[in-house]
Amino acid sequence: DAKTTQPTSMDCAEGRAANLPCNHSTISGNEYVYWYRQIHSQGPQYIIHGLKNNETNEMASLIITEDRKSSTLILPHATLRDTAVYYCIVRATNTGNQFYFGTGTSLTVIP
Amino acid sequence: DSGVTQTPKHLITATGQRVTLRCSPRSGDLSVYWYQQSLDQGLQFLIQYYNGEERAKGNILERFSAQQFPDLHSELNLSSLELGDSALYFCASSGGVMTGELFFGEGSRLTVL
Numbered sequence: 001d002a003k004t005t006q007p008t009s010m011d012c013a014e015g016r017a018a019n020l021p022c023n024h025s026t027i028s029g030n031e032y033v034y035w036y037r038q039i040h041s042q043g044p045q046y047i048i049h050g051l052k053n054n055e056t057n058e059m060a061s062l063i064i065t066e067d068r069k070s071s072t073l074i075l076p077h078a079t080l081r082d083t084a085v086y087y088c089i090v091r092a093t094n095t096g097n098q099f100y101f102g103t104g105t106s107l108t109v110i111p
Numbered sequence: 112d113s114g115v116t117q118t119p120k121h122l123i124t125a126t127g128q129r130v131t132l133r134c135s136p137r138s139g140d141l142s143v144y145w146y147q148q149s150l151d152q153g154l155q156f157l158i159q160y161y162n163g164e165e166r167a168k169g170n171i172l173e174r175f176s177a178q179q180f181p182d183l184h185s186e187l188n189l190s191s192l193e194l195g196d197s198a199l200y201f202c203a204s205s206g207g208v209m210t211g212e213l214f215f216g217e218g219s220r221l222t223v224l
Contacts, residue, residue, distance in 0.1 A: 036213075038154075041199065041218070041220075042217060042218075043113065043115075043201050043203070043215025043216055043217055043218055044154065044201070044203075044213070044215050045113075045215070046212045046213060046214070049212075087154075099144075099156065099213060100156055100169075101146075101153050101154035101156075102153065103153050104153070
């Protein structure tokens with residue numbers, strides 16, 4: 001699975017959009033981009049995933065660049081409950097379902 | 112609530128001992144995964160089972176073993192415990208081998224004294 005690079009930490013003002021970047025320059029054509037988050041000591045929670053098209057669900061939007069070498073997770077209106085570690089994972093579907101989590105980005109939403 | 116149940120939530124034991132962590136996946140999910148999260152490390156994938164069979168192995172120590180039973184629940188056995196085994200142990204489940212969404216339990220916090 002391709003390696004990802006994320007900033008160690010970010011801050012975001014409450015009510016503003018939080019934009020979390022992820023670089024995956026070695027991504028292969030059959031690899032998806034997944035985002036999970038982990039609120040302090042809780043089990044990770046699935047957020048969204050995509051292959052090449054932008055995706056949106058009730059939690060977030062995922063913007064993938066045309067060359068697929070990077071992506072951005074957008075939380076449109078961050079709340080204090082969005083404070084968490086966000087993991088960007090690139091994974092091919094034919095490798096089964098084991099996900100390898102990196103260090104992620106620690107997002108702090110500031111009142 | 113993810114639908115994945117882990118027991119016990121907390122466990123304190125001594126070095127050299129053996130413990131068993133239990134996981135009940137979401138109803139109908141065939142795959143179960145175990146992860147370890149220590150204070151100084153991120154989430155480490157240990158092992159995956161699919162419908163009773165081992166499917167993938169990660170950084171699982173030889174002192175650790177797991178199995179998935181016919182009713183699809185899984186157990187992670189940790190033996191000859193060391194101080195460094197103190198960690199949060201998460202179980203996750205998914206509906207199939209190729210689906211992309213994992214559902215995690217709340218974890219079992221193991222403290223080895």
